[in-house]
Amino acid sequence: MKLLVRNLSRSTTEQDIRKLFSEHGKVxxxxxxxxxxxxxSKGFAFVEMPxxxxxxxxxxxxxxxxxxxxxxxxxxxx
DNA sequence: GTTGAGCGT
Numbered sequence: 194m195k196l197l198v199r200n201l202s203r204s205t206t207e208q209d210i211r212k213l214f215s216e217h218g219k220v221x222x223x224x225x226x227x228x229x230x231x232x233x234s235k236g237f238a239f240v241e242m243p244x245x246x247x248x249x250x251x252x253x254x255x256x257x258x259x260x261x262x263x264x265x266x267x268x269x270x271x
Numbered sequence: 272g273t274t275g276a277g278c279g280t
Binding site for chain 1: 274279
């Protein structure tokens with residue numbers, strides 16, 4: 194199950210996402226979308242979780258949780 | 272140098 198994480202802080206790395214989602218389940222893939230030129234974060238990332246139950250648990254638990262200065266938003270990807 | 276709704280090299 195692919196998850197979309199948006200409204201991330203610019204300084205947030207994929208290790209942060211990985212660690213954050215690992216608290217609620219297995220994370221097989223974590224991809225932070227970076228800018229090709231600057232290499233800075235675009236502010237959103239993708240997370241792959243094998244178990245759908247843990248994925249939904251991670252969504253409901255991590256959605257709208259405060260990260261850095263803003264609240265992150267997690268939902269199922271396309 | 273920032274922002275902020277999005278569905279990705």
